[in-house]
Amino acid sequence: MGFGTEQPQPRHNNEPYVKDALIADIEELCERRRVKYGTHLQPNNGRDALQDAYEELVDGALYLKQLLIERDAKATPQ
The missing domain is CATH 1.20.5 (Single alpha-helices involved in coiled-coils or other helix-helix interfaces)
Known part of the structure; x- marks a missing residue:
């Protein structure tokens, strides 16, 4: 497969929104990392x-x- 393959327009359906699944994954991953590292990700963390x-x-x-x-x-x- 190469680049430039033409794709059709997406069509609406009754499947859940990817955005909602992504947000749930982010929340779960952040909590797992908080437990693993003892803190949430913060700037200036070394x-x-x-x-x-x-x-x-x-x-x-x-x-x-x-x-x-x-x-x-x-x-x-x-």
């Missing part, structure tokens, strides 16, 4: 937030590429 964010995005990009490769392999007759 860490390099840019480095942390970059590493998290690289991890996310790797997982997304894995999913794309796996999806494309299923779609390709062997």
